[in-house]
Amino acid sequence: MTPAARIRILPEExxxxxxxxxxxxxxAAALKELIENSIxxxxxxxxxxxxxxxxxxIRVVDDGxxxxxxxxxxxxxxxxxxxxxxxxxxxxxxxxxxxxxxLPSIAAVSRLRIESRARGAGEGTRLVADGGRxxxxxxxxxxxxxxxxxxxxxxxxxxxxxxxxxxxTELGHCLQVASRLALACPQLGVTVRHGGRELLRLAPxxxxxxxxxxxxxxEFVSGLLPxxxxxxxxxxxxxxxxxxxxxxxxxxQQLFVNARPVRDAVVAQELRETFRDLFRxxxxxxxxxxxISIPPEAVDVNVHPTKREVRFRDPGAVRSLxxxxxxxxxxxxxxxxxxxxxxxxxxxxxxxxxxxxxxxSAAPPAAPLPAEVREAGGYAAMSQPPLPLPAEERGxxxxxxxxxxxxxxxxxxxxxxxxxxxxxAAHERILYERFLARAAGxxxxxxxxxxxxxxxxxxxxxxxxxxxxxESLGVSLEPFGPRSWRVVSLPPELDAAAAAPFIRESLAxxxxxxxxxxxxxFRHRAAALLACHAAIRANRRLAPDETAALIADLARTGNPGxxxxxxxxxxxxxxxxxxxxFKRT
Ligand code: ADP
Ligand code: MG
Numbered sequence: 001m002t003p004a005a006r007i008r009i010l011p012e013e014x015x016x017x018x019x020x021x022x023x024x025x026x027x028a029a030a031l032k033e034l035i036e037n038s039i040x041x042x043x044x045x046x047x048x049x050x051x052x053x054x055x056x057x058i059r060v061v062d063d064g065x066x067x068x069x070x071x072x073x074x075x076x077x078x079x080x081x082x083x084x085x086x087x088x089x090x091x092x093x094x095x096x097x098x099x100x101x102x103l104p105s106i107a108a109v110s111r112l113r114i115e116s117r118a119r120g121a122g123e124g125t126r127l128v129a130d131g132g133r134x135x136x137x138x139x140x141x142x143x144x145x146x147x148x149x150x151x152x153x154x155x156x157x158x159x160x161x162x163x164x165x166x167x168x169t170e171l172g173h174c175l176q177v178a179s180r181l182a183l184a185c186p187q188l189g190v191t192v193r194h195g196g197r198e199l200l201r202l203a204p205x206x207x208x209x210x211x212x213x214x215x216x217x218x219e220f221v222s223g224l225l226p227x228x229x230x231x232x233x234x235x236x237x238x239x240x241x242x243x244x245x246x247x248x249x250x251x252x253q254q255l256f257v258n259a260r261p262v263r264d265a266v267v268a269q270e271l272r273e274t275f276r277d278l279f280r281x282x283x284x285x286x287x288x289x290x291x292i293s294i295p296p297e298a299v300d301v302n303v304h305p306t307k308r309e310v311r312f313r314d315p316g317a318v319r320s321l322x323x324x325x326x327x328x329x330x331x332x333x334x335x336x337x338x339x340x341x342x343x344x345x346x347x348x349x350x351x352x353x354x355x356x357x358x359x360x361s362a363a364p365p366a367a368p369l370p371a372e373v374r375e376a377g378g379y380a381a382m383s384q385p386p387l388p389l390p391a392e393e394r395g396x397x398x399x400x401x402x403x404x405x406x407x408x409x410x411x412x413x414x415x416x417x418x419x420x421x422x423x424x425a426a427h428e429r430i431l432y433e434r435f436l437a438r439a440a441g442x443x444x445x446x447x448x449x450x451x452x453x454x455x456x457x458x459x460x461x462x463x464x465x466x467x468x469x470x471e472s473l474g475v476s477l478e479p480f481g482p483r484s485w486r487v488v489s490l491p492p493e494l495d496a497a498a499a500a501p502f503i504r505e506s507l508a509x510x511x512x513x514x515x516x517x518x519x520x521x522f523r524h525r526a527a528a529l530l531a532c533h534a535a536i537r538a539n540r541r542l543a544p545d546e547t548a549a550l551i552a553d554l555a556r557t558g559n560p561g562x563x564x565x566x567x568x569x570x571x572x573x574x575x576x577x578x579x580x581x582f583k584r585t
Contacts (some may be wrong), residue, residue, distance in 0.1 A: 003351060015130050016078060016108035017157060022305040023105040026164060027054025027153055028173035029306060030106050031092060035150055035181050036096035038062035038104075041146065044204065045189035046386040048178060053170035053194070055153050055161070063145040066118040069125040073137065075114075075131060078104045092296040096260065096307070108132040108152040109157050115142040131156040172461035172511045175199060179215060179458065180261040182256060184291065185209035191456070199457045216484070217454035220247070225333050227290060228324030233298070234317060236325045238290035242333065243279040246287035248501060249508035251278065251456045256291045257299060261511065262310050267292075270319040274326050285501055292321065376496045403547075410547050417574035427535035428528070431493055432564040433557050434472050435527045442491040445475035451487040454478060454499045455507070460485075462507040469523050470506060473530055477503065493534040494517065496503035502533040528564035 003025045012017070024030040031054055038046045041064030050058040067075060074080045081100030084093065117124030124142035154160045166171055172192060182202050192200040205211040213221045224239035246252065255262055256374050267290075275283040300311040312318045321369045403411045410421040420525045455463060460483065467477065474491030483533065487499050494502065536542070542550070554560050554569060561567055579585050 002185065003204065009371065012078065012106065013132050016104045019101055019105050023101055026173060027058060027170050027286050028177045030054065030150060031058050031174050032177045032181070033102035033180065034058065034060040038064050038146065038491065039181065039185055040095040040097050043145065043188065048192040050171065050174060050192070050194045052398065052534045054174050055164065055170065055454065057151050058153065059147065059150060061147040065232065066145050067116040068118045068121065072114060072125050072127050074107050076107050076134065078241045082190040093301050094296060104132065106150050110153045110490055114146065115140055116146040117144050127398060130449065147289050149277050165464050168461050170463035172458045174329065175458040175461055179251065179456065180254060181210055182210070182216065184259050188479050205318055206289060215322055216456065220424050225329045227325045227329040227448065229321060230326060231317065231321050233295050234321050236290055236294045238288065238368050239328055240326050241287040245284050247283045248505045251458055252287040257292060257310055258296065262559045263308050264310060266319055270323050271326065274323045278327065278330060278401045292318065298452045359427060404542055407541060410551060412551060417572050417578065419457050419570050419572050421551060423550060424538050425569045426550055428531040428563040429557050429560065430553045431534050432527050432531035435491065435530055439476065441555040443492060444476065445492050446489045451496055451499060453485050453487060453503060454483055455485055458502065458511065459507045462510040466507055466510040469519065469526055472523065473527055494530065498533040502530055505529050522557065531564055544567050
């Protein structure tokens with residue numbers, strides 16, 4: 001028999017290590033907490049130094065309000081905060097911090113050294129701690145403000161170290177965190193160095209637009225459209241990309257709520273739908289930088305351990321504010337507002353305008369079917385009836401010459417029934433297997449025209465891990481200048497215009513994902529992305545020999561049933577289904 005378990009209260013040190021698991025799961029998370037504290041302390045400038053992607057050292061030096069000797073001692077205590085006093089304050093938090101958890105959590109898993117001098121104080125205080133235990137506290141000479149150094153992150157919890165990814169990936173996350181907070185607070189001057197090398201320098205900027213111009217390349221930023229809108233106490237401002245001019249990846253899709261960088265499923269979903277509706281384009285490739293301002297009591301910031309998510313009291317109001325702001329920005333954009341035949345009021349909402357002509361990768365919308373064709377289930381919309389198989393082919397798992405339906409599906413007649421093949425999904429499957437099978441760099445073509453691509457610091461860091469993999473798929477790039485990279489060669493299947501979006505998406509994919517570097521997994525992911533960018537699009541007319549070749553190639557793949565993302569490549573309408581529709585049974 002199991003004796004009754006004894007319940008004990010965990011010692012403070014253990015509690016802090018447990019909590020550290022939630023608050024600081026990786027170096028970038030610790031860096032985020034430290035920068036947020038500096039901003040909360042009213043810093044005008046901060047300097048970040050990293051070693052070994054933050055695992056060796058994270059140092060944040062600010063010129064903010066500083067801490068007195070007594071406050072500094074308190075700051076390492078759990079739930080010690082200067083930012084809220086009572087539970088009511090939680091409904092109107094105006095600072096990044098409010099829980100008093102970050103410093104004790106970081107202290108619990110690192111060797112910490114803090115030097116701080118309160119504004120106007122004669123001298124500063126130095127505090128040294130190891131694994132959460134204060135080792136030394138002494139007066140020191142230091143400038144006003146605070147310098148915090150966390151060394152040997154996770155040395156007290158080695159299990160966590162195993163879950164970290166390559167230095168380049170962890171550094172990429174640190175750079176994303178620093179740039180996101182720099183965008184959230186344009187007035188802040190920020191530098192980030194890694195191993196002494198300066199990777200990011202942003203001078204204090206007047207406003208968000210100026211900050212964006214300092215952070216991203218000018219050409220891209222000058223092509224963005226301003227967004228502005230309000231409804232009662234809610235307001236949104238910022239920028240969106242024009243159709244076809246966006247970039248994929250977290251660096252290019254940013255949302256701030258009352259200057260706090262957040263991920264919000266509701267708003268992200270609304271933006272995806274708006275972009276899909278307006279551009280007929282994959283919303284992953286649309287960029288936005290939006291600042292929502294909302295009364296603090298209308299949003300709960302206390303719903304997530306790292307405060308990356310928020311909860312709106314009225315999500316619907318925020319949704320429509322954002323959607324309307326984005327629509328309006330595009331309506332006002334004269335160059336984009338070329339009315340097209342596709343202008344169609346949809347449902348009860350405002351008229352929706354599409355701009356198919358402008359997007360380079362936006363496929364033109366399929367022409368609406370005439371009523372009589374629609375009634376016929378779309379079948380009559382085919383240019384020609386499907387060709388039956390030659391008699392000698394019957395009975396074989398054969399592939400027939402195909403006709404295109406809606407410019408997108410190949411209609412084949414097989415012994416099993418009528419088969420519709422999605423030309424894009426089928427081509428993706430073919431290319432995916434071809435890219436993976438191809439020997440490293442085997443068939444790439446050198447670029448005749450130089451192709452340059454500007455990367456953000458986080459993307460550059462990701463490029464370090466991604467490059468060898470991309471090279472094995474035939475895409476090679478080399479550093480060309482500050483933040484600028486040159487695409488040297490591409491596989492013959494990929495159009496040069498698709499190179500930059502593909503590279504950005506794969507860099508974003510290299511940063512994403514969970515623990516431990518999994519190169520093989522990334523190679524498959526990148527091959528699938530490459531296949532997607534290189535595959536023929538929907539709404540492209542194919543010549544009869546092209547359709548025949550596509551179907552024959554598909555049949556030869558290892559997994560002809562699904563595209564690399566798991567979508568079916570074909571559907572079969574079998575005899576039973578056909579007979580049922582004709583009411584023969
Ligand atoms: P929180 O930010 O939730 O209050 P933290 O653990 O991050 O909790 O910080 C605890 C306290 O330490 C803060 O409330 C603040 O008073 C003080 N503090 C931390 N970092 C700084 C800094 N860079 N400058 C001034 N005060 C700081
Ligand atoms: Mg804090």
